[in-house]
Amino acid sequence: SEVKKIAVIAGDGIGPEVVAEAEKILKKAEELFGYTFETEHALFGGIAIDERGTPLPEDTLEICRSADAVLLGAVGGPKWDNNPKELRPETGLLGIRKALGLFSNLRPAVVFDCLKDASTLKPEVLEGTDLMVVRELTGGIYFGEKLRRQGEHGEEAVDTCVYNVTEVERIVRQAFEIAGKRRNKLASVDKANVLETSRLWREVVNRIAPEYPQVELEHVLVDNCAMQLLRRPSSFDVIVTENMFGDILSDEAAMLTGSIGMLASASLGEGSYGLYEPVHGSAPDIAGQGLANPIATILSLALMFRMTFGYEDAAAAIEAAVAEVLDAGHRTSDIAVDKSKAISTTEMGDLIVAAI
Amino acid sequence: SEVKKIAVIAGDGIGPEVVAEAEKILKKAEELFGYTFETEHALFGGIAIDERGTPLPEDTLEICRSADAVLLGAVGGPKWDNNPKELRPETGLLGIRKALGLFSNLRPAVVFDCLKDASTLKPEVLEGTDLMVVRELTGGIYFGEKLRRQGEHGEEAVDTCVYNVTEVERIVRQAFEIAGKRRNKLASVDKANVLETSRLWREVVNRIAPEYPQVELEHVLVDNCAMQLLRRPSSFDVIVTENMFGDILSDEAAMLTGSIGMLASASLGEGSYGLYEPVHGSAPDIAGQGLANPIATILSLALMFRMTFGYEDAAAAIEAAVAEVLDAGHRTSDIAVDKSKAISTTEMGDLIVAAI
Ligand SMILES: CC(C)[C@H](C(=O)O)[C@@H](O)C(=O)O
Ligand SMILES: CC(C)[C@H](C(=O)O)[C@@H](O)C(=O)O
Numbered sequence: 001s002e003v004k005k006i007a008v009i010a011g012d013g014i015g016p017e018v019v020a021e022a023e024k025i026l027k028k029a030e031e032l033f034g035y036t037f038e039t040e041h042a043l044f045g046g047i048a049i050d051e052r053g054t055p056l057p058e059d060t061l062e063i064c065r066s067a068d069a070v071l072l073g074a075v076g077g078p079k080w081d082n083n084p085k086e087l088r089p090e091t092g093l094l095g096i097r098k099a100l101g102l103f104s105n106l107r108p109a110v111v112f113d114c115l116k117d118a119s120t121l122k123p124e125v126l127e128g129t130d131l132m133v134v135r136e137l138t139g140g141i142y143f144g145e146k147l148r149r150q151g152e153h154g155e156e157a158v159d160t161c162v163y164n165v166t167e168v169e170r171i172v173r174q175a176f177e178i179a180g181k182r183r184n185k186l187a188s189v190d191k192a193n194v195l196e197t198s199r200l201w202r203e204v205v206n207r208i209a210p211e212y213p214q215v216e217l218e219h220v221l222v223d224n225c226a227m228q229l230l231r232r233p234s235s236f237d238v239i240v241t242e243n244m245f246g247d248i249l250s251d252e253a254a255m256l257t258g259s260i261g262m263l264a265s266a267s268l269g270e271g272s273y274g275l276y277e278p279v280h281g282s283a284p285d286i287a288g289q290g291l292a293n294p295i296a297t298i299l300s301l302a303l304m305f306r307m308t309f310g311y312e313d314a315a316a317a318i319e320a321a322v323a324e325v326l327d328a329g330h331r332t333s334d335i336a337v338d339k340s341k342a343i344s345t346t347e348m349g350d351l352i353v354a355a356i
Numbered sequence: 357s358e359v360k361k362i363a364v365i366a367g368d369g370i371g372p373e374v375v376a377e378a379e380k381i382l383k384k385a386e387e388l389f390g391y392t393f394e395t396e397h398a399l400f401g402g403i404a405i406d407e408r409g410t411p412l413p414e415d416t417l418e419i420c421r422s423a424d425a426v427l428l429g430a431v432g433g434p435k436w437d438n439n440p441k442e443l444r445p446e447t448g449l450l451g452i453r454k455a456l457g458l459f460s461n462l463r464p465a466v467v468f469d470c471l472k473d474a475s476t477l478k479p480e481v482l483e484g485t486d487l488m489v490v491r492e493l494t495g496g497i498y499f500g501e502k503l504r505r506q507g508e509h510g511e512e513a514v515d516t517c518v519y520n521v522t523e524v525e526r527i528v529r530q531a532f533e534i535a536g537k538r539r540n541k542l543a544s545v546d547k548a549n550v551l552e553t554s555r556l557w558r559e560v561v562n563r564i565a566p567e568y569p570q571v572e573l574e575h576v577l578v579d580n581c582a583m584q585l586l587r588r589p590s591s592f593d594v595i596v597t598e599n600m601f602g603d604i605l606s607d608e609a610a611m612l613t614g615s616i617g618m619l620a621s622a623s624l625g626e627g628s629y630g631l632y633e634p635v636h637g638s639a640p641d642i643a644g645q646g647l648a649n650p651i652a653t654i655l656s657l658a659l660m661f662r663m664t665f666g667y668e669d670a671a672a673a674i675e676a677a678v679a680e681v682l683d684a685g686h687r688t689s690d691i692a693v694d695k696s697k698a699i700s701t702t703e704m705g706d707l708i709v710a711a712i
Contacts, residue, residue: 088549090549090550094550120477120478120481120586120587121476121477121478121586122476122477122478125476141497141515141517141550141551142550144514146551146552147552148552148556151520152520153520153521153522153523154520154521154522155520155521155556156518156519156520156521156556157518157519157520157552157553157555157556157557158500158516158517158518158552158553159497159516159517159551159552159553160514160515160516160517161497161514161515161516161517162512162513162514163512163513164507164508164509164510164511164512164513165509165510165511165512166509166510167509191600191603193444193446194446194450194497194498195497195502195515196502196503196504196513196514196515197513197514197515199513200504200511200512200513222603222604223603223604223606223607224607226582226604226605226607226608226611227607227608227610227611227616230476230477230586230608230611230612231476231611244547245604247547247578247579248578248579248582248601248604249582250579251579251580251582251583252582252583252586252608254583255582255583255586255587256586260583
């Protein structure tokens with residue numbers, strides 16, 4: 001079959017460890033399903049700052065651009081937190097999103113059975129929670145003009161939030177498409193009672209809505225959404241929102257499932273191109289000790305198979321293998337009730353490979 | 357004693373009903389403690405739109421300005437939701453905050469014993485939760501320039517977020533003061549890894565911090581804060597943040613206590629001036645039926661006594677009376693387990709008056 005090129009960014013902290021397990025899965029998928037993958041590793045984030053003096057080296061971008069998809073471990077850590085802006089991992093993150101045109105961030109928030117009790121929410125409230133936050137990722141206040149100046153009342157800082165109709169249309173249309181393939185419910189989140197960008201957002205949503213008559217649409221104000229996620233998480237299916245609101249709400253949604261260490265995410269560009277990464281961070285405190293849980297990264301790879309390559313068979317097989325290994329009671333220490341029985345990062349990876 | 361002037365804004369929905377109960381408390385406080393209050397009612401919100409063609413009539417502002425404090429019921433409702441901007445209750449709300457210089461919104465989020473089970477969080481997680489969100493209320497993206505224009509990619513909308521050093525200083529200093537009178541912990545929330553206004557914010561916080569060496573300070577990114585509120589709500593004492601973040605996080609914090617129908621809030625200006633209102637909304641669905649719970653409004657009045665007038669005796673007496681009535685098992689229908697035993701708005705008000 002066609003060779004699929006995957007740019008692999010291990011990144012910082014536990015990134016290299018979890019990515020290594022996902023690469024084992026890649027090999028197994030080649031053997032079992034006859035696919036062919038070509039991987040190329042690239043430096044990004046803190047390690048790129050250390051080795052190259054920039055979080056996003058030009059050749060990393062080249063490797064990503066010439067690939068069909070990107071697999072990312074995690075980036076960042078306290079080591080670089082006080083660096084000047086150009087030398088911070090986050091700057092690389094914003095840069096790569098913009099450079100690769102990754103305008104849509106999909107964050108499924110589901111409850112894993114084995115982690116039901118890990119949530120701080122009551123199990124009966126959480127029951128059936130399975131939602132997806134579709135976050136606009138290359139616009140809004142993250143990318144608008146920023147400045148410092150002297151004003152009447154001393155120094156002042158300015159951030160600018162800009163959205164154009166085209167940007168809103170493409171993310172909203174994608175969210176309607178996704179909702180149509182799930183439970184046909186879409187919540188569009190904005191602050192239309194205060195913000196002009198939100199009013200534009202809502203107009204576009206209302207204009208596109210008639211194209212998807214089967215999808216039930218609700219507009220939810222962002223403050224109210226932060227409450228409703230707590231009150232009735234299972235009532236949400238797809239939530240679409242702008243960059244900043246999506247940052248806050250997707251983290252809230254992930255946390256309330258209790259399964260944050262197991263969640264995958266996709267950042268999609270035009271066509272089928274995408275960057276896939278676990279929702280969790282680089283966890284520098286446990287890095288290099290074989291304690292990290294590789295499941296979120298492995299599930300991110302499954303998402304890549306499904307969304308970028310259309311390899312539904314392999315995607316489903318990976319997801320089933322993860323479920324099987326968890327059902328059999330295997331746990332890394334982050335999700336183990338009895339920590340003394342916890343298995344290591346590589347053991348977990350190997351078990352999943354074997355189960356595929 | 358000195359006459360204290362209170363502007364009373366009943367507003368829309370259940371506003372008039374809950375405010376009426378608070379006014380009974382006012383009378384009782386005069387009798388018991390020898391204070392003298394003069395109240396003047398003013399039109400605001402939806403009712404002002406209907407009767408005067410504007411959500412914030414000039415004479416309402418005059419009444420508020422000549423008063424020592426403002427008591428507000430609730431404003432808004434679906435009736436006005438599709439009005440043009442100038443004819444919406446929210447526009448009045450933003451207008452009154454700006455006109456009265458109410459730069460600081462205090463939102464205590466506490467768990468009422470009788471409502472412990474109303475939260476969607478597990479009781480053991482909630483245990484001991486007692487936090488206060490200090491939200492900047494007259495700056496940021498709410499009040500920056502807004503516009504529509506034609507861009508390269510079609511129509512675009514712009515919102516501008518501006519903060520100057522003076523604005524940040526006054527709210528941050530106030531938050532440190534409040535933390536110093538509570539448990540000496542302050543979490544300053546920003547998005548300093550992305551926003552210029554957040555970087556200015558953090559600089560100011562770090563500059564002021566040494567003036568309050570007894571207060572333990574942490575900086576928390578807004579997305580992380582949305583998670584930590586769920587994970588460890590009881591670990592927060594005071595949270596200070598900018599307008600938009602405060603809108604989202606204070607609603608999340610209020611909801612997680614399960615006690616949202618009982619929470620009071622204060623919006624403070626220079627000196628001791630303040631506007632006091634319940635956290636809950638106008639609940640048009642139950643308006644006029646005697647079903648509303650007046651406790652949040654009554655507790656808002658207690659906050660006014662404490663914060664604007666320095667009448668700690670009356671404030672404490674009101675709070676104790678509320679606790680006593682709840683301990684005796686009296687409930688309005690919103691908080692009643694057995695709805696058939698629920699008492700009405702006026703019954704609840706009368707019981708609290710009697711208990712003072
Ligand atoms: C690190 C930061 C810039 C980033 C963001 O806010 O987008 C992160 O929080 C995320 O959600 O991916
Ligand atoms: C109605 C709206 C403008 C207002 C705000 O966002 O400030 C409300 O949500 C609040 O928090 O008081």
